[in-house]
Amino acid sequence: MNAPAPAQPAQPQADLSQPVIDVHGLTKRFGGRTVVDAVDLVVGRGRICGFLGPNGSGKTTTLRMICGLLIPDAGEGQVLGFDLRRQRGAIKRRVGYMTQKFGLFSDLTIAENLEFFARVHGLDRRKERVAQALEQLGLASRADQLAGKLSGGWKQRLALAACVLHDPEILLLDEPTAGVDPQARREFWDQIHTLSANGMTVLVSTHYMDEAERCHEIAYIAYGRMLARGSIADVVDGSGLVALVGEGPGADRLASAIEQRPGVAMAAPFGTALHVCGPDLAALQAAVAPWADQIAFRVGRPSLEDVFIHLMRGAEDASVVVRA
């Protein structure tokens, strides 16, 4: 992994005795196509759960079902103890949802946008809360700017401010940092951790591996199916993969050649190094043997990305078989 290793979050006690998101068998079909297929998800209070998966795998659809914007075709569940189907109103009042696409009013100013959401939620001390939110998010100096004129990073801050204004117990963030610069991303994640430390539960979808590593736990979905859940260590261990990391001249250029070899699930260059993963260490070592004289291979730990790509390929195969 090339991204600067982010500080591992302090792991609060996994409080699964008191899950705030607890859904089972969630299924959604659009025109006969099953987009989310029997997804289970349990998130404890105050936890940050990273929701990962390739594009079109059903992350947005799942988040929408959890916050009451879509009614599942099958499956049951409770969010904050409220029924997913029958108590969507109550869920909406207690959940903050940040949409994938910027969804605030671009022809209103920052302050006006926040004020609107404060009104909609019927908050008291509206002015005070809006001012406080502006202050906290460092938006006070831009309060009178039109939301539509903001740059990506500022839009994202504003959207976050708008959806935490009513002190929700759960925060659902749909690819909140897509297209945002690293500095802004870092600050954003610091905020998420502050909110979580104060008891807010966060379910955040992302494509960034470094962000996944800042989560307490992750859930990986592909082609509508939940493929892995748990802490990063759980997911990596659960994959049954082992890895060899090769370094030496031209190591990064060998990926496609090594991937053809038996016993290799995948090989991918990471900078100048090469990650080779497979289910069995001996088989891996045999596979890389032809290059062992030029390149030094040592046993490593598969990265999260290795695991995800492996899982996705497996799922892809499975879906092909199912269709055949």
Add this chain to the structure above:
Amino acid sequence: MSLTSGIAGAWQRIGAMIFKEVRQMLRDRGTIGMMLAMPLAQLMIFGFAINNDPHRLPMALEVNDRSNFARAIDAALRNTDYFRVVAVVSAPGEGERLLQRGAVQFVVTIPPDFARDLVKGRRPQLLVTADATDPAATGNALAAIGDAVASALAHDLIGPLAARAGGSSPVDVVLHRSYNPEGITSHNTVPGLLAIVLSMTMVMLTALSVTREVEQGTMENLLATPLRPFEVMVGKIVPYLIIGLVQVMVILLAAAFVFQVPFSGPLPLMLGATLLFMITSLALGFTLSTIAQSQLQAMQMSFFYLLPSILLSGFAFPFRGMPQWAQIGAEALPTTHFIRLVRGIMLKGWTIADAATDLGVLALMLAILGTVAVRRYQDTVA
């Protein structure tokens, strides 16, 4: 280089552009449908429905004299292509009531002692009362009545009475233009304009404003809050209602002080009817917005509604002059009923009893559109 330079290169690039445009156009089913339906609708409206020289206008005959002459006049009027005698009444004032209600465009009153006066050569009066709220509909009809009566009587005045038929007309056809004695066109168009302006703004603005939220992705945010669909709907409608009320004020003031249109009915009834029409139009706009996929489509749908509203509602052309099928179709337009209400209240001095039917129809339309809008507009995103 040679491929992209010179005239050949320009043609290739233009070709690429045309190809792309056609593909995009074909993909947009709504627009294609609209482009085909629009000319068809216009052909129907301008080619068949609209008639600048109206025919078969509804007429009532008030016969206060039971003579052969009256029967002959009845027959002659029925024979002209201009009129359709829909009622023959005998109680004095009954014809007037039909005119007031808008059931007929003309009333021909045959006075008592018509036959006696005619025979004695006293040139009895034949009173033609026209609903002049729409002067265009009255135009040629009058001459047609004179001709029909003269020929009917020429036929009947035979033998010793033949002398009466010759020379000047044996009867004196007197025209009374009700509700708009001077036949001033603006007395008809200005109230009608109120209906058209309101239709345009109310329907189009709502249809666009909701579709815009969906298109820009703000709707998803709104629905994720505790806002209920009904609340979003009312919240969107109220500001447009205020805009509409300002428009009403402007037009009514202009009608009164610039165009000197008489206002003979009760003002509260007028305002009530206007409010009902505005809300109905807003509900229609909202319903359109739940069907339209984009702002462009919402715009097209609004135009598609406005076209018949302007042309078939009786605003631009006499309603009674249109063929039966067009009249029946136009009854389905809220604008038709509102135009009737506005002209009735302003020019004919309608009271709530006169207005009840059209108010009832508007209320029914509102109920239907409101239900459809609320049903279609869910608190979920798909």
